[in-house]
Structures are given as structure tokens and as C-alpha cells.
Amino acid sequence: xxxxxxxxxxxxxxxxxxxAIAAFALSGLMEAxxxxxxxxxALAVSGLAAFGGGTLRDVLLDRRPFFWVExxxxxxxxxxxxxxxxxxxxxxxxxxxRRAIVWPDTLGLGLFTxxxxxxxxxxxxxxxxxxxxxxxxxxxxxxxRDIVCNEIPSxxxxxxxxxxxxxxxxxxxxxxxSLGADEAQALAAAAGLTITLRSAALWGRWRVPAWPAD
Amino acid sequence: xxxxxxxxxxxxxxxxxxxAIAAFALSGLMEAxxxxxxxxxALAVSGLAAFGGGTLRDVLLDRRPFFWVExxxxxxxxxxxxxxxxxxxxxxxxxxxRRAIVWPDTLGLGLFTxxxxxxxxxxxxxxxxxxxxxxxxxxxxxxxRDIVCNEIPSxxxxxxxxxxxxxxxxxxxxxxxSLGADEAQALAAAAGLTITLRSAALWGRWRVPAWPAD
Amino acid sequence: xxxxxxxxxxxxxxxxxxxAIAAFALSGLMEAxxxxxxxxxALAVSGLAAFGGGTLRDVLLDRRPFFWVExxxxxxxxxxxxxxxxxxxxxxxxxxxRRAIVWPDTLGLGLFTxxxxxxxxxxxxxxxxxxxxxxxxxxxxxxxRDIVCNEIPSxxxxxxxxxxxxxxxxxxxxxxxSLGADEAQALAAAAGLTITLRSAALWGRWRVPAWPAD
Numbered sequence: 001x002x003x004x005x006x007x008x009x010x011x012x013x014x015x016x017x018x019x020a021i022a023a024f025a026l027s028g029l030m031e032a033x034x035x036x037x038x039x040x041x042a043l044a045v046s047g048l049a050a051f052g053g054g055t056l057r058d059v060l061l062d063r064r065p066f067f068w069v070e071x072x073x074x075x076x077x078x079x080x081x082x083x084x085x086x087x088x089x090x091x092x093x094x095x096x097x098r099r100a101i102v103w104p105d106t107l108g109l110g111l112f113t114x115x116x117x118x119x120x121x122x123x124x125x126x127x128x129x130x131x132x133x134x135x136x137x138x139x140x141x142x143x144x145r146d147i148v149c150n151e152i153p154s155x156x157x158x159x160x161x162x163x164x165x166x167x168x169x170x171x172x173x174x175x176x177x178s179l180g181a182d183e184a185q186a187l188a189a190a191a192g193l194t195i196t197l198r199s200a201a202l203w204g205r206w207r208v209p210a211w212p213a214d
Numbered sequence: 215x216x217x218x219x220x221x222x223x224x225x226x227x228x229x230x231x232x233x234a235i236a237a238f239a240l241s242g243l244m245e246a247x248x249x250x251x252x253x254x255x256a257l258a259v260s261g262l263a264a265f266g267g268g269t270l271r272d273v274l275l276d277r278r279p280f281f282w283v284e285x286x287x288x289x290x291x292x293x294x295x296x297x298x299x300x301x302x303x304x305x306x307x308x309x310x311x312r313r314a315i316v317w318p319d320t321l322g323l324g325l326f327t328x329x330x331x332x333x334x335x336x337x338x339x340x341x342x343x344x345x346x347x348x349x350x351x352x353x354x355x356x357x358x359r360d361i362v363c364n365e366i367p368s369x370x371x372x373x374x375x376x377x378x379x380x381x382x383x384x385x386x387x388x389x390x391x392s393l394g395a396d397e398a399q400a401l402a403a404a405a406g407l408t409i410t411l412r413s414a415a416l417w418g419r420w421r422v423p424a425w426p427a428d
Numbered sequence: 429x430x431x432x433x434x435x436x437x438x439x440x441x442x443x444x445x446x447x448a449i450a451a452f453a454l455s456g457l458m459e460a461x462x463x464x465x466x467x468x469x470a471l472a473v474s475g476l477a478a479f480g481g482g483t484l485r486d487v488l489l490d491r492r493p494f495f496w497v498e499x500x501x502x503x504x505x506x507x508x509x510x511x512x513x514x515x516x517x518x519x520x521x522x523x524x525x526r527r528a529i530v531w532p533d534t535l536g537l538g539l540f541t542x543x544x545x546x547x548x549x550x551x552x553x554x555x556x557x558x559x560x561x562x563x564x565x566x567x568x569x570x571x572x573r574d575i576v577c578n579e580i581p582s583x584x585x586x587x588x589x590x591x592x593x594x595x596x597x598x599x600x601x602x603x604x605x606s607l608g609a610d611e612a613q614a615l616a617a618a619a620g621l622t623i624t625l626r627s628a629a630l631w632g633r634w635r636v637p638a639w640p641a642d
Contacts, residue, residue: 032370038422040377041370055274060483062492064276072340086425126500143576148357150366152578156460156469163468208466211514246584252636254591255584269488278490286554300639362571364580 009184013111018077020108023101025050025078028145029085030098035149043082045145050078053141057116057133061123106198112138113166114190117173118183127178131170134190138166159208161201169194223398227325232291234322237315239264239292242359243299244312249363257296259359264292267355271330271347275337320412326352327380328404331387332397341392345384348404352380373422375415383408437612441539446505448536451529453478453506456573457513458526463577471510473573478506481569485544485561489551534626540566541594542618545601546611555606559598562618566594587636589629597622 028049032042051068058066068074089097116137120130139162143153155162173190181189200206242263246256265282272280282288303311330351334344353376357367369376387404395403414420456477460470479496486494496502517525544565548558567590571581583590601618609617628634 033425035366035371036424037366037371038373039425040422041367042425044370044377059273059487060494062276062490066274069339069343072342075342075346125497128500128503129497132503147361147575148367148370150364150578152463152465153469153576156472156576157463157465159466163472208468210464211461211467211470247639249580249585250638251580251585252587253639254636255581256639258584258591273487276490280488283553283557286556289556289560361575362581362584364578 016107016111019104020111021050021074021078022081023104023108024141025081026085026097026101027105027142029082030101031145031149031151033089037149039086042086043079045148046082047075047078048148049141049145050074051141052144053112053137053139054116056140056144057119057137060136061119061125061133063119063123102202106195106202109138109162109166109198110169110191110195113169113194114173114187117170117190118177118187121174121177127171127174130174131167134170134173135163135166138194139163159210161197161206161208164208165194165197165201168197230321230325233318234325235264235288235292236295237318237322238355239295240299240311240315241319241356243296244315245359245363245365247303251363253297253300256300257293259362260296261289261292262362263355263359265355266358267326267351267353268330270354270358271333271351274350275333275339275347277333277337316416320409320416323352323376323380323412324383324405324409327383327408328387328401331384331404332391332401335388335391341385341388344388345381348384348387349377349380352408353377373424375411375420375422378422379408379411379415382411444535444539447532448539449478449502449506450509451532451536452569453509454513454525454529455533455570457510458529459573459577459579461517465577467511467514470514471507473576474510475503475506476576477569477573479569480572481540481565481567482544484568484572485547485565488564489547489553489561491547491551530630534623534630537566537590537594537626538597538619538623541597541622542601542615545598545618546605546615549602549605555599555602558602559595562598562601563591563594566622567591587638589625589634589636592636593622593625593629596625 025046028046029042031049032045035041037045051066051074055066055068058064113134115134117130117134119137120133121127125133139155142155146153146155169190169192172193173186176186176189177183239260242260243256245263246259249255251259265280265288269280269282272278327348329348331344331348333351334347335341339347353369356369360367360369383404383406386407387400390400390403391397453474456474457470459477460473463469465473479494479502483494483496486492541562543562545558545562547565548561549555553561567583570583574581574583597618597620600621601614604614604617605611
């Protein structure tokens with residue numbers, strides 16, 4: 001088998017990233033519609049959902065520039081996506097959108113976990129902290145979205161494995177690196193396990209245990 | 215016409231800044247009273263409303279010291295203002311205060327937008343990001359105030375143009391700079407447009423569209 | 429009287445720190461149980477309660493590495509404590525735990541106030557800002573815990589002196605340093621006064637005044 005062409009790999013990764021950011025942003029728009037925010041609120045919550053996790057990770061790692069500063073095209077993309085969505089979805093039901101973003105959201109969970117964990121390792125973090133950086137990248141955007149919308153974060157109470165999949169996937173990335181894999185392989189291991197677990201959890205309706213159980 | 219005396223300009227700017235900080239702090243005190251916080255909570259929310267936006271901007275720009283660290287007199291001012299307000303307003307209605315702070319709040323919106331945008335440009339941010347830094351400086355103090363008070367931020371759902379005025383004003387500051395204006399002129403352009411738009415919006419009861427409209 | 433053996437002093441301090449972190453973490457677990465979070469949410473809120481205040485202080489001081497990065501054993505400790513607590517408290521009442529953590533929580537309030545204030549001084553902060561860093565270290569973990577759980581922070585509305593004790597204790601630490609005390613003495617002064625005041629407040633059911641009083 002030939003190694004994949006690095007250029008088409010780059011393009012594929014970029015497309016996955018754009019799809020993931022769009023999915024996270026749409027989750028924010030949907031929550032904003034549910035809470036009857038105005039257009040400004042919808043755009044703010046959408047941006048927070050898409051960029052909040054990576055930004056928090058970068059603040060914790062003391063890493064600059066943020067990726068949305070380096071690539072400010074992403075911010076324009078988000079503003080455009082938000083405005084187009086708001087015009088296009090004026091009178092349609094939002095439910096189909098909610099289902100349509102489940103898979104790009106899963107891709108995003110995997111991708112952001114993988115890149116967050118590797119960035120943590122690159123900044124010299126111990127393994128557990130690097131994995132937490134991956135989880136924070138993938139999960140905290142949604143957490144901040146829910147806090148601003150005055151809800152207990154769904155990642156903390158919906159009893160569906162989400163952060164847990166990221167946690168396991170992050171360890172796969174750490175393990176791959178310590179077994180001598182290069183960075184691309186470690187990214188693939190982390191994203192692969194996260195996406196597999198999350199898909200299985202969605203498919204099999206796995207439940208995170210409640211507490212206190214009685 | 216003679217150029218303005220730089221010293222009296224400085225003094226005027228300082229007075230506007232103090233009035234704006236006082237207006238933001240009072241908005242926090244009012245929200246705290248509404249939510250029946252204790253004295254500690256009222257002072258904390260008041261400080262968050264006044265300094266939260268600028269502090270978040272400085273964390274994002276990785277800029278130190280914060281202006282309330284460099285000028286810790288502002289923190290004393292805030293503590294004093296809070297205690298005096300709480301003693302003085304014990305038995306009076308808060309409604310007149312709410313109306314009295316609309317205009318200093320508008321000044322603050324303009325001033326903080328203008329300085330935040332220029333600081334963004336000074337730190338080498340692309341134009342859109344610099345404008346967002348201006349909006350964050352002006353708006354996020356109130357957003358944090360509302361989050362701590364367990365409300366959806368009013369800037370995101372009251373359908374009144376607030377962040378939008380800051381957004382437009384920030385672009386005026388960027389445009390002025392790129393057209394060769396010096397920093398004072400760019401500050402004036404940004405603050406001027408923000409304040410004009412906000413005043414017009416208050417006067418004309420402009421509305422930000424709701425979404426989804428149906 | 430002989431000076432205390434520095435090694436046993438270190439051990440004592442470490443034990444106090446562990447007890448304090450455990451108390452803060454348990455306060456998060458209890459809040460999570462009250463809000464019916466899942467296991468992921470309970471661990472996240474517990475970690476936020478234990479490490480949120482110190483992390484926010486370090487972000488504000490631009491100080492790295494965070495203490496939970498430098499000593500990532502604390503994160504393992506927290507995960508273990510959380511899981512064991514959740515298994516062990518499955519069917520028991522949580523009320524006895526709430527009472528059991530009042531005293532370690534008071535120790536933590538004193539310890540974190542003292543260390544936060546001294547770190548502020550070491551980073552060249554003016555006295556008031558150093559004291560605020562102490563208060564933030566001790567109080568903001570609980571504030572973030574309550575915000576994530578969609579409650580107005582109890583430190584801001586329960587009318588019991590908590591942040592006020594930390595504020596007074598921080599000043600004792602600043603005063604001790606400016607009177608020529610070494611760092612250990614300043615830590616003892618700050619922690620001692622904070623713990624004394626908080627104990628007296630609990631004992632005597634002191635109340636922070638409400639506002640507006642009418």
C-alpha cells in the first residue's frame with residue numbers, strides 16, 4: 001500500500017476541521033434558538049461553542065496566538081455560517097439539523113481530543129494533564145455554551161459518554177507516542193478511538209452511571 | 215481652531231473613564247440588589263461588571279499588568295463606591311439609578327470599545343480580531359455579571375443594539391488607523407460612532423431581530 | 429522553646445493541603461449529587477471546586493506551571509477520591525458529610541488565602557491586589573462550582589462571612605510582611621486570622637448584612 005499523499009491528507013484534515021467547527025457552531029445556534037436569544041446572542045454562543053474549548057486550552061497552556069487569531073478566516077466563516085443559518089432556518093424545524101450534526105460533532109470530538117492531547121505533550125505536560133487538555137479542547141466549548149445559556153452543561157448530566165470517550169481517546173494518543181509512533185499516527189490513534197467509542201455509545205445507547213444510585 | 219490642550223484632554227478622558235467604570239459598577243450593584251445578594255456578592259458582581267471585560271481582553275491578549283493592577287486606586291474607588299451606594303440607597307428606590315446610569319454606560323461602551331480595539335491593533339491582531347477585542351472589553355463585563363447572577367446575559371437577548379454598536383464603532387477605529395489617522399483620532403472615531411449609534415438606538419427604540427422568526 | 433523541625437512542618441503543611449483539597453473536592457461532589465449530575469459531571473465539578481481558585485489566580489498572575497500540573501498526583505488523588513466517594517456513598521445520606529467537611533474547609537480557606545496572598549506579593553502586586561489574589565484562591569473554586577451547577581454562588585448570597593474572613597486574613601499576611609516577618613510567619617498570620625474569624629463566624633452565627641435593607 002502506498003503512503004497517503006501528504007497534500008490530500010492535509011486537505012482531508014482541513015475539511016474535517018471545518019466540518020467539526022461548523023457542527024460545534026450549529027450546536028450553539030440551536031441552543032440559542034431554544035433560549036430565544038437575539039442575533040447577537042446567537043452568534044456569541046455559536047462562537048463560544050466552536051472556539052471556547054481550544055481557547056481555554058491555550059489559556060491554560062499559555063499558548064498564543066489562538067488558532068482563531070492565526071486563522072481569522074475561521075471567525076468570518078462562523079459569522080457567515082451563523083447569518084446564513086439564521087436566514088435559511090427562519091421557518092423550518094430545527095430538529096433535522098440537530099440530527100444532522102451528530103456525526104460532524106463526533107468527528108470534532110475525535111479531532112479536537114487528538115490535537116489537544118498532542119499540544120499538551122508538546123508543551124511538556126505530564127500524560128494525565130495532556131489527556132485533560134484534549135478533553136478540555138473537545139468538551140469545554142459545549143460546557144461554556146450551556147453556562148451562558150443558563151443550563152447545567154449537558155456534558156455533565158446527560159448520562160451519555162462524551163467526555164469519557166475523549167478521555168479514553170486521549171490516552172490512546174499518549175500511549176501511541178510512548179510506543180514510538182510519530183505524531184500523525186498518535187493523532188490517528190486518539191481520534192480513531194474517540195470516534196469509535198462515541199459511535200458505539202450512540203449506537204448502543206450506553207449510559208454513564210448516575211450518582212447517588214438508589 | 216486651536217488644538218486641544220493635551221493636559222485637559224487627558225483629564226477629560228480620565229473623567230470619562232471614571233464615569234464609565236462607575237456606571238458599569240452600579241449596573242452590577244443593581245443586579246446584585248435585584249438578586250438579593252449579600253454585601254460581599256454585591257461588591258464582587260460590581261467589580262466583575264466594571265473590570266471583567268478589560269481583564270478578559272488582557273488575558274486573551276496575554277497582556278500584563280491589568281489596568282486595575284497598575285492603577286489599584288480603581289479597586290479602592292470601586293469598594294468605596296459600592297459601600298457608599300449600599301448605605302445611601304438603603305431605603306430609596308433603585309429605578310431612578312437605573313435611568314441615571316444609561317448615559318455614563320453609553321460613554322463607557324464607546325470608550326472601552328475604542329481602547330480595546332486600539333490595544334488589539336497594538337498587539338498585532340488582524341482587524342476583525344482587534345474589533346472583537348473592543349467588543350469584548352465593552353460587553354463582557356456585563357455578560358459575566360449576568361452569568362454570576364444566574365441570568366442569560368441581557369446583551370445576548372434583550373434585542374437592543376449594544377454589542378452591535380461596539381462592533382460598528384470598532385471598525386471605525388480600524389478604518390481610521392488604516393486611513394492614516396493617529397491613535398487619538400482613531401479612538402475618537404471608534405468612540406464617536408459607538409456612542410452615536412447607541413444613542414440613536416436608545417432614542418429610536420431600535421430592535422435586534424429575533425430568531426427564529428415565525 | 430525549640431524551633432519546629434522544618435521537615436515535620438513541611439509534612440504538617442502537606443497534610444493540611446491534602447485535607448483542604450479533599451474538603452473542597454467533596455463540596456463539589458455534594459453539589460453534583462444535589463443537582464443529579466452524572467459521574468463525569470461530578471468529577472468535573474469536584475475538580476473545579478478544588479483547583480478552580482488557584483488556577484484562576486495563576487492565570488491572573490500569568491504564573492505557570494499550575495500547581496496541579498507540577499504535582500499531577502493531586503489530579504489522580506481527586507479522581508480516586510471522587511470514584512471512591514461515589515461508590516461508598518451510594519446509599520448513605522450526604523448530610524453527615526456536609527457537616528464533616530466544615531472544618532477541613534475552614535483550614536483550606538485559611539491556607540489558600542495565606543498562600544495566594546504571598547504569591548501575589550512575590551509577583552510584585554500592590555497590597556490590595558495581593559489580598560484579592562488570596563481571596564480569589566480561597567473563594568473562586570466554590571464560585572465556579574456553583575456557576576457550573578447553575579446556582580448563584582453561595583459565597584455571594586448566604587450572608588455568612590467567608591470571603592470577608594479571607595479578606596481580613598490576607599491583610600494580616602501583608603501587614604506581617606511589611607513589619608519584617610519572614611514568609612512562614614506571614615503565612616501563619618494570614619491563615620491564623622482567617623481560620624479564627626471563620627470559626628468565630630460559624631460559632632456565633634455571624635451574618636453579613638443584606639442589601640438593600642428595608
